[in-house]
Every structure is written in C-alpha cells, then in structure tokens.
Amino acid sequence: MADVAERAGVSTSTVSRTLRGLSTVSPEVRARVEKAAREIDFAVSRQAASLVTGRTGTVAVMVPTLNSWFTGSALSSLAPLLRAAGLQLNVYEIPDLTERTAFFETLPARRNADALLVFSFDLTEEETARLDDLGMPVIYVSQHVDGRPSVYVDDVAGALHGTRHLLNLGHRRIAFVPTEGASGFTFSSNERLLGYQQALTEAGVPLDDDLVVSTRTGSKRAAAEALGTLLSLREPPTAIFAEQDEVAVALVWNLRRTRIAVPEQISVLGFDDQPLADWFDLSTVAQSPSRMGRLAGELALKLIDDAGGAGEAGGSGGTGGTGDAGGSGGDAERHIVLPTHVIPRGTTAPAPEPADQAPGESA
Amino acid sequence: MADVAERAGVSTSTVSRTLRGLSTVSPEVRARVEKAAREIDFAVSRQAASLVTGRTGTVAVMVPTLNSWFTGSALSSLAPLLRAAGLQLNVYEIPDLTERTAFFETLPARRNADALLVFSFDLTEEETARLDDLGMPVIYVSQHVDGRPSVYVDDVAGALHGTRHLLNLGHRRIAFVPTEGASGFTFSSNERLLGYQQALTEAGVPLDDDLVVSTRTGSKRAAAEALGTLLSLREPPTAIFAEQDEVAVALVWNLRRTRIAVPEQISVLGFDDQPLADWFDLSTVAQSPSRMGRLAGELALKLIDDAGGAGEAGGSGGTGGTGDAGGSGGDAERHIVLPTHVIPRGTTAPAPEPADQAPGESA
DNA sequence: CTGAAAGCGCTAACAA
DNA sequence: TTGTTAGCGCTTTCAG
Numbered sequence: 001m002a003d004v005a006e007r008a009g010v011s012t013s014t015v016s017r018t019l020r021g022l023s024t025v026s027p028e029v030r031a032r033v034e035k036a037a038r039e040i041d042f043a044v045s046r047q048a049a050s051l052v053t054g055r056t057g058t059v060a061v062m063v064p065t066l067n068s069w070f071t072g073s074a075l076s077s078l079a080p081l082l083r084a085a086g087l088q089l090n091v092y093e094i095p096d097l098t099e100r101t102a103f104f105e106t107l108p109a110r111r112n113a114d115a116l117l118v119f120s121f122d123l124t125e126e127e128t129a130r131l132d133d134l135g136m137p138v139i140y141v142s143q144h145v146d147g148r149p150s151v152y153v154d155d156v157a158g159a160l161h162g163t164r165h166l167l168n169l170g171h172r173r174i175a176f177v178p179t180e181g182a183s184g185f186t187f188s189s190n191e192r193l194l195g196y197q198q199a200l201t202e203a204g205v206p207l208d209d210d211l212v213v214s215t216r217t218g219s220k221r222a223a224a225e226a227l228g229t230l231l232s233l234r235e236p237p238t239a240i241f242a243e244q245d246e247v248a249v250a251l252v253w254n255l256r257r258t259r260i261a262v263p264e265q266i267s268v269l270g271f272d273d274q275p276l277a278d279w280f281d282l283s284t285v286a287q288s289p290s291r292m293g294r295l296a297g298e299l300a301l302k303l304i305d306d307a308g309g310a311g312e313a314g315g316s317g318g319t320g321g322t323g324d325a326g327g328s329g330g331d332a333e334r335h336i337v338l339p340t341h342v343i344p345r346g347t348t349a350p351a352p353e354p355a356d357q358a359p360g361e362s363a
Numbered sequence: 364m365a366d367v368a369e370r371a372g373v374s375t376s377t378v379s380r381t382l383r384g385l386s387t388v389s390p391e392v393r394a395r396v397e398k399a400a401r402e403i404d405f406a407v408s409r410q411a412a413s414l415v416t417g418r419t420g421t422v423a424v425m426v427p428t429l430n431s432w433f434t435g436s437a438l439s440s441l442a443p444l445l446r447a448a449g450l451q452l453n454v455y456e457i458p459d460l461t462e463r464t465a466f467f468e469t470l471p472a473r474r475n476a477d478a479l480l481v482f483s484f485d486l487t488e489e490e491t492a493r494l495d496d497l498g499m500p501v502i503y504v505s506q507h508v509d510g511r512p513s514v515y516v517d518d519v520a521g522a523l524h525g526t527r528h529l530l531n532l533g534h535r536r537i538a539f540v541p542t543e544g545a546s547g548f549t550f551s552s553n554e555r556l557l558g559y560q561q562a563l564t565e566a567g568v569p570l571d572d573d574l575v576v577s578t579r580t581g582s583k584r585a586a587a588e589a590l591g592t593l594l595s596l597r598e599p600p601t602a603i604f605a606e607q608d609e610v611a612v613a614l615v616w617n618l619r620r621t622r623i624a625v626p627e628q629i630s631v632l633g634f635d636d637q638p639l640a641d642w643f644d645l646s647t648v649a650q651s652p653s654r655m656g657r658l659a660g661e662l663a664l665k666l667i668d669d670a671g672g673a674g675e676a677g678g679s680g681g682t683g684g685t686g687d688a689g690g691s692g693g694d695a696e697r698h699i700v701l702p703t704h705v706i707p708r709g710t711t712a713p714a715p716e717p718a719d720q721a722p723g724e725s726a
Numbered sequence: 727c728t729g730a731a732a733g734c735g736c737t738a739a740c741a742a
Numbered sequence: 743t744t745g746t747t748a749g750c751g752c753t754t755t756c757a758g
Contacts (some may be wrong), residue, residue, distance in 0.1 A: 001751065001752065002751085010728075010729085011728070011729045011730075012729090012751085012752080012753090013728070013729060013730080013753080013754085014727090014728060014729075016752065016753060016754090017727095017728090017753090020753090024727060024728085025727075025728085026727060026728090029727085029728085041470070041473075041496070043469070043470060043471070043473040043474055043475075044474075044751090044752075045414075045474045045475070045750095045751060045752070046410075046474075046475050047409075047410045047411075047413045047414050047419060047474070047475070047750095047751080047752090048410075048414050048734090048750075048751035048752040048753090049751080049752055049753070050410045050734095050752090051408075051410050051411050051414055051733095051734045051735065051736085051750090051751080051752070051753090052733075052734045052751090052752055052753045052754075053734090053752085053753065053754095054734080056410060058453075065439055066429070066434075066435050066438045066439045066442060067432075067435035067436050067438075067439035068435065069430075071429075071435075072429050072430035072431065072434075072435050073430050075429045075430075075454075075456075076428055076429045076430035076456065076458075079429060079454065079455075079456035080456065080458065080462065083455070083456075083462070088453055088471070088475070089453065089454045089455075089456075090421075090451055090452065090453055090454075091438075091442065091452045091453075091454055092442075092446070092452075093438075093439065093442035093443065093446075093452075095439075095443065099443065099446070106406070107404070107406060108406070108451075110404075110406040111406055111407075111408045111409075111410070112406075112408070112409050112410070112451070133404070218638075249642065253642070275581075276639070276642070279612065279616070279639070279642070279643075280642075364735065364736065365735085373744075373745085374744070374745045374746080375735085375736075375737090375745090376737080376738090376744070376745060376746080377743085377744060377745080379736070379737060379738095380737095380743095380744090383737090387743060387744085388743075388744085389743060389744090392743085392744085407735090407736080408734095408735060408736070410734095410735080410736090411734075411735035411736040411737090411750090412735080412736055412737070413736090413750090414734090414735080414736070414737090414749095414750045414751065414752085415735090415736055415737045415738075415749075415750045416736090416737065416738090416750090417750080
C-alpha cells in the first residue's frame with residue numbers, strides 16, 4: 001500500500017480511503033490512486049485490514065458433506081450472494097464424529113469469520129452452547145434451535161401432506177422408511193416421522209410400528225433389506241413413504257426388479273425432489289435447498305450488519321439465553337420456515353383393490 | 364493472547380511458542396499456558412499471525428459450480444486433507460462469465476491464500492498469465508496447462524478406450540455427443556473428441572462429422588434434439604458415446620420412450636461413472652474426482668511447503684516461463700495424470716445385424 | 727479533503 | 743528456556 005501511496009504521491013491513509021470507496025476523496029486524487037493501484041496489481045490484504053477493523057470479511061459454513069445434492073444446491077446459491085457482498089466463503093466439512101469432536105474442541109472458526117452457518121447437524125445442547133459464545137452470529141440451516149436464528153423447511157408439514165396424498169389415494173397400510181444418519185445428519189428424520197404419524201392419526205388410521213423400517217442411504221442392498229422386512233409382514237403396505245429420494249428410488253428399483261409393479265401394486269413417495277426424482281419419475285415432497293441457502297445468506301448478512309452497527313451490544317452471551325432481546329427484528333425474521341410441495345409423478349397411484357379379503361367378511 | 368500470558372504468568376512470546384507447539388518450552392510452563400488458554404477459550408487469530416508470517420493458512424479453490432457430482436466429490440476429499448494440515452478452505456464459485464471477468468480483474472485470492480486450485484476451467488492464455496503472477500502456487504485440476512502443476516484425467520485415453528469398446532462390439536457407426544459448456548467448463552470436450560477420433564482412425568473407420576452432435580447438459584429436451592438429429596441421418600448410428608453420464612442417461616431415457624431398445628438396437632456409453640450411471644445401469648468410462656481432489660491437495664501442500672522453505676526463490680515470475688526450473692521434483696511430480704476405466708454395464712451390447720442390406724449386394 | 731501517528735494481535739530476531 | 747523489542751500492513755483518530 002505504501003508503494004501505491006508513493007506512486008500516487010499521497011499518503012497511505014488516502015490510498016486506504018480511496019480503495020474502500022469513501023466519499024471523502026477528491027476525484028482527481030481518486031483517479032491517480034486507482035491508476036497506481038492497478039499498475040502494480042495491488043490488492044488489499046484482508047489479514048491486515050481485519051486486524052484493525054475486527055471483521056474478517058469471511059463467512060464460515062459447517063457442512064456434513066460437500067458431496068450431496070442438498071449442500072451442493074444450498075452453497076451454490078449462497079456463494080454468489082456472499083461474493084456480491086465482498087465476503088469470502090470458508091468451508092468446514094465435518095464428515096464424521098472424529099472431525100466433529102475436533103471441530104467443537106478447537107472451534108477453528110473463532111476469530112476467523114464474521115458469521116457461521118451450521119448445516120443440517122443434529123447438535124447436542126452442549127454443542128449449541130459452545131457455538132453461542134463463539135462471538136459471532138450463528139445461523140442454523142435446515143434445522144431449528146430455540147431462540148437462535150434458523151432457516152429450515154417445515155418437515156412436519158411436508159411429511160403430513162405427503163402422507164395425506166397417499167391416504168387420499170385410498171392407501172391405509174402406509175410404511176415410512178427413515179434414514180439412519182452417519183454423523184448426526186438425522187435432524188429432519190424425527191420431524192418427518194412426526195408428520196407421517198400425525199396424518200395417519202387425523203385420518204383415523206392406527207399407527208403400526210412394524211410399518212416404520214429404517215435404512216441407510218445410497219445402498220441398494222440396504223433398501224432391499226428394508227423392503228424385505230415390509231414385504232414379509234402379515235399385512236404388507238400398499239404404499240411406502242421414504243424420508244429421502246435416494247432411498248425411494250432404491251426401493252422402486254428393488255421392487256421393479258422383483259416384478260412388483262410400481263405404482264400399480266405399491267406406491268412409493270420420496271422427499272426432497274432432487275434431480276434423481278425426475279429421472280425416475282418419482283412422486284415426492286419437494287423442498288428447495290437453493291432457496292434455503294439464499295435466505296440463510298441474507299440472514300447472515302443482516303446479522304453481521306447488526307453486530308457491526310450495534311457496537312456488539314448484548315454482551316458475550318450473544319443470541320442465546322434470553323431470547324430475542326436486542327437487535328432489530330422479532331423472532332419471525334430470525335426464524336425462517338420454508339414450505340414444501342407434494343409433487344405427484346409416476347410412482348404413486350390409487351391403492352389396489354383389496355384382493356384377499358379376510359374370509360367371512362361381507363362384500 | 365495477552366490475557367493468556369497474564370493468566371499463566373508468562374510473556375506473550377511464550378504463549379505463542381506454546382500454542383504453536385514449539386519444543387523450546389518447558390513442560391510445566393506449557394501445561395500452565397494450555398490450561399489458561401483453555402479457560403478463556405482462546406484461539407489464535409490467523410489474521411494477526413499471517414500478518415507477520417506472510418502465510419494465510421488458507422487454500423483457495425476456484426470452481427465453476429458447487430452443485431455437481433464432480434466438484435462435490437473432489438472437494439469432499441480435498442477438505443479433510445487440508446483440515447488435517449491445519450489449513451482452511453476458501454471457495455470461489457464462478458458460475459458465469461460475469462463472475463469470471465470480475466474474478467480475474469480483482470483476483471481476490473491475492474494475498475488471501477497460500478495456494479490456488481483452479482478446477483475445470485478452459486482458461487485463456489491471458490487468464491493463465493494473470494494467475495502466474497498471483498504470488499502463490501496455482502494448481503490446475505481436471506485440466507493441464509503447459510509448465511504449470513496439474514492434476515487431470517487422461518481424457519484422450521479414456522475416450523479412446525471407450526470408443527474401442529464399442530468398436531470391439533462390432534459397431535461401425537458410432538456417434539459422439541459432446542456437451543456445450545456454460546462458462547468454459549468445456550476443457551475435456553476437445554480431448555475426448557480427440558480420443559474418439561483416434562480410435563476410429565486406428566480401426567480404419569472413416570470420420571463423419573454428421574455423427575458428432577453437441578447438446579446441453581441436464582436437459583431431456585436438448586438430448587431429444589440431438590438424438591433426433593442422429594436418428595434422422597441417412598445412416599444412423601448403432602452406438603452413441605456421450606461425453607457425460609448425464610447426457611448419456613438422457614439419451615437412454617429418450618430412446619426407451621421412443622421404444623428403441625437399449626442396448627439391443629442402439630448402444631449408449633457415458634463418461635464419468637457418477638452414481639446416476641449405476642442407477643441406470645449405464646456403461647461408462649470411469650474417472651475418479653475424489654482421487655483427483657486428494658492428489659491435488661497433496662500437491663498443493665507440497666508446493667506451499669516448497670515455497671515457504673525455499674525462501675521465495677525464483678522471483679515473482681513464479682512457475683511460468685522457463686519451465687521446471689527451481690523447486691524440487693521434476694515435471695512428473697507436478698503433472699499428475701489419472702487413469703480411466705471402461706465400465707461395461709447394461710447399455711452397451713454387440714451391434715445389431717444389419718437388417719436392411721442394400722439391394723443387389725451379395726449375402 | 728488530506729496527512730501524521732498510533733496501534734490492532736501476533737511472531738521473529740535478539741538478549742538474557 | 744524465557745522475555746524484550748520491533749514491526750508485519752492496514753485503518754482510524756486527530757490535526758491541519
């Protein structure tokens with residue numbers, strides 16, 4: 001920067017002011033400085049700048065994996081937004097429990113970011129508490145934590161509507177197949193199960209634990225096992241609601257291989273609406289991670305702004321504890337709930353006529 | 364850090380030494396310092412540290428999108444590697460030409476990373492030159508640039524082998540369907556086309572431009588158009604080699620919808636071997652982005668180390684120009700070529716018997 | 727509108 | 743083995 005200053009015949013202060021776009025610089029000086037800066041390819045060191053401003057110009061995100069439709073879409077819409085705001089994107093991928101423990105021990109984001117976006121982890125209270133005094137806004141994405149800013153999809157409602165769709169098609173024996181998470185990626189499982197149960201209850205269909213069989217994701221074999229369990233029940237389901245599209249597709253794949261017609265004999269419904277669903281003409285409950293990413297980014301920007309402007313009001317406790325004290329905006333602005341949509345495609349159809357009625361029952 | 368020092372009753376230098384794990388600290392003092400640090404949840408500010416060390420502790424990656432199997436897999440294997448080395452991962456997503464121009468104008472990574480990984484962009488010479496004097500090692504991933512460190516897959520050989528597979532099955536009319544890139548994501552297209560042509564030539568099959576029809580990715584409609592062009596040729600192909608699995612799958616999808624049997628009537632071969640290929644039982648040429656990511660990361664680590672140890676030898680010109688002067692390791696270590704593998708699955712089969720022989724020809 | 731000076735939090739000589 | 747000192751490159755008062 002000193003080089004630029006010398007080259008332009010001004011002080012470093014002026015260079016700094018120019019490069020930050022402050023209006024208190026005369027046009028001619030500004031031009032000279034900009035020219036000089038361009039000539040020597042000068043770029044401000046964020047490191048040095050942040051040392052004095054206290055802001056890092058970086059947003060950190062913590063994701064369970066970078067290799068999934070969900071995080072891919074979300075980050076893909078988040079990144080341009082941050083770039084437009086002049087912020088860098090720092091990614092912490094926490095694929096397993098080891099990394100997770102290490103992360104929460106070190107908290108490497110501390111002092112190295114202006115905000116943290118936590119994706120899809122089912123955190124313990126201690127972990128949440130740990131994040132509370134990280135000294136920066138923490139936004140929970142695809143999950144909600146009481147009193148903390150969150151952006152998430154209404155999983156309960158999604159599963160409720162999905163199940164209702166199956167009920168409306170005449171299905172009564174409806175199975176639900178949740179996914180066993182690898183490293184705490186299971187947050188929405190519970191919620192979706194809840195919605196499923198809620199729909200059955202409101203329709204007067206009794207819950208049956210035998211109809212809830214969990215599986216692993218990304219494995220045809222595991223899906224086959226779950227399917228086997230369901231198909232060998234005394235009274236097998238006529239419809240299966242999978243918690244994730246990938247599992248739903250695996251189910252369809254296995255069913256068809258067994259020459260069980262989908263949807264004629266068994267309906268299958270997914271959740272997510274990722275591209276795979278379209279390829280397989282899978283009926284599903286859609287959510288929009290890209291929208292989630294964008295909204296989370298906007299919320300982060302806002303919170304960073306608040307923190308900067310308000311002069312760190314509220315003490316080190318941050319957003320935890322007392323609820324929505326301090327800061328602008330009520331709870332509604334800090335708790336963004338996204339809708340879901342049932343997308344009927346080719347894997348759901350009216351329930352087949354009950355062929356084998358129990359003997360003795362009247363027609 | 365001053366707080367920790369006071370709490371432990373030592374100087375900040377000692378705290379610094381302790382926290383960096385230098386061995387010149389007595390065990391008892393070390394224990395005291397670590398305890399104090401833990402008590403107040405102290406974490407070193409990389410910003411301040413890098414100001415004096417000159418290293419940022421960050422690796423930047425430039426990707427066209429975060430929302431693809433390729434980048435997802437690659438980054439997913441890169442990230443843990445960097446974390447293990449104590450480095451942060453900074454992502455620049457450059458989805459379109461506007462962002463691209465902006466990126467090369469600002470070069471925001473300058474002074475804000477210790478190395479840059481450039482993914483899958485088909486860069487101009489000017490752009491490459493611009494990166495040359497970025498002042499940090501630049502590693503090209505999934506592409507190769509003369510004289511610069513690169514990690515890439517042998518696309519020519521991959522396409523060559525893929526095409527040979529089709530030739531060996533008896534196909535002579537083999538189409539190639541490249542993908543029009545959105546923002547310079549087309550680097551491997553040319554190489555793959557080359558391999559395809561090479562295989563035909565060595566088999567004595569004349570090249571036919573009509574058999575090369577490009578399409579867009581991720582669109583069933585676009586694939587249908589390309590397919591239409593091929594199927595309305597005077598002499599349509601009996602096999603189609605798509606440059607990407609996604610396109611291959613779209614072709615299969617459209618063919619089957621038209622009741623053209625795959626592979627009985629037309630064989631389809633993809634390139635990538637992403638999960639989608641397995642779902643569709645697609646024959647394909649496999650590459651491993653995760654391996655690419657890992658190797659690129661290791662190379663980056665090595666180059667960062669070299670740069671640090673060698674004391675910036677070689678001047679500001681960096682790696683460009685004179686070739687592999689300076690630094691340890693020859694060109695082989697800086698030019699990593701990964702193999703491909705033909706994975707025969709259910710969409711390739713022997714060419715059908717020519718049903719409609721030209722009249723007058725003998726049997 | 728511009729410049730001089732102080733200092734952000736840390737590390738790297740150099741002394742002790 | 744530890745402490746003292748200087749300074750990394752920038753922003754920010756405070757004067758002018």
